[in-house]
Amino acid sequence: MIKLPKNHSKQWYGISAFLFFLFLCTLAGSQLLLHISMDFKQLIVFAVISFILASIIGTGGFFGKVAFTTVSFTFSIIGMINVVFISMTRAHQGWSDITSIISFLTISLFGVVTGVIAEIIRAFLKKKPK
Numbered sequence: 001m002i003k004l005p006k007n008h009s010k011q012w013y014g015i016s017a018f019l020f021f022l023f024l025c026t027l028a029g030s031q032l033l034l035h036i037s038m039d040f041k042q043l044i045v046f047a048v049i050s051f052i053l054a055s056i057i058g059t060g061g062f063f064g065k066v067a068f069t070t071v072s073f074t075f076s077i078i079g080m081i082n083v084v085f086i087s088m089t090r091a092h093q094g095w096s097d098i099t100s101i102i103s104f105l106t107i108s109l110f111g112v113v114t115g116v117i118a119e120i121i122r123a124f125l126k127k128k129p130k
Helices: 011-033 040-062 064-089 097-125
Strands: none
Touching: 011 040, 011 064, 011 097, 040 064, 040 097, 064 097
């Protein structure tokens, strides 16, 4: 099992920065795999999406929400694999660019929601009844 940094550790800033670049490279790489030209506006939008998602996951880890961080990151990895798969196979001819990005956002959002639910369940199970 991977050992996560402690609560309020400055290592979470580095993890968030790594996730930002990982998500940004995945989104930009999908466009390159599809041979779609990117302008600066698209790159900024991808950077904003990547920053928001990396910040959400990193903040959860910073405050010690292990279940949330693990579940959210796992779903984000699944979303990134899906983006690369759709881009490489051109699964939706003519729509591969938009479907890959929307599927990444949908899977990642589902991961965040599932992570919140997992953290709530973990908190309830941690409480000891009197």
